[in-house]
Amino acid sequence: xxxxxxxxxxxxxxxxxxxxxxxxxxxxxxxxxxxxxxxxxxxxxxxxxxxxxxxxxxxxxxxxxxxxxxxxxxxxxxxxxxxxxxxxxxxxxxxxxxxxxxxxxxxxxxxxxxxxxxxxxxxxxxxxxxxxxxxxxxxxxxxxxxxxxxxxxxxxxxxxxxxx
Numbered sequence: 272x273x274x275x276x277x278x279x280x281x282x283x284x285x286x287x288x289x290x291x292x293x294x295x296x297x298x299x300x301x302x303x304x305x306x307x308x309x310x311x312x313x314x315x316x317x318x319x320x321x322x323x324x325x326x327x328x329x330x331x332x333x334x335x336x337x338x339x340x341x342x343x344x345x346x347x348x349x350x351x352x353x354x355x356x357x358x359x360x361x362x363x364x365x366x367x368x369x370x371x372x373x374x375x376x377x378x379x380x381x382x383x384x385x386x387x388x389x390x391x392x393x394x395x396x397x398x399x400x401x402x403x404x405x406x407x408x409x410x411x412x413x414x415x416x417x418x419x420x421x422x423x424x425x426x427x428x429x430x431x432x433x434x435x
Contacts (some may be wrong), residue, residue, distance in 0.1 A: 278426030
């Protein structure tokens with residue numbers, strides 16, 4: 272089973288995805304954290320997330336090779352978050368095709384996987400070329416993941432509504 276929680280930044284999607292993941296799991300699930308340590312502000316956010324989940328999940332940090340990180344594991348997996356992973360892949364000059372391939376491989380795994388992804392397509396088109404490229408890639412990959420997921424939840428103001 273695959274599920275996707277999508278919503279804006281600070282919409283509550285991560286917390287709801289964590290609760291959902293825990294409700295499905297019979298044993299401690301795996302929390303696949305994708306964020307790279309960029310600066311002190313990001314470090315604070317990461318630390319706060321770790322404290323929030325520390326007793327409930329096994330944490331594995333992997334910023335690029337998601338498939339390789341979980342292909343030999345049997346736990347239920349929460350991938351938090353695909354948008355940060357896309358950011359990392361772009362930063363490390365990985366192609367859109369490589370990202371598609373990685374996600375397609377991930378979606379074939381037998382594990383139950385819950386994905387978290389930022390909905391970045393509801394705003395204006397930015398002037399910045401890199402920001403436009405990120406929005407395009409994030410949007411296309413969100414469509415790929417959502418099309419393959421059994422369940423999709425859209426989150427606004429802490430409320431997740433099943434849309435698929």
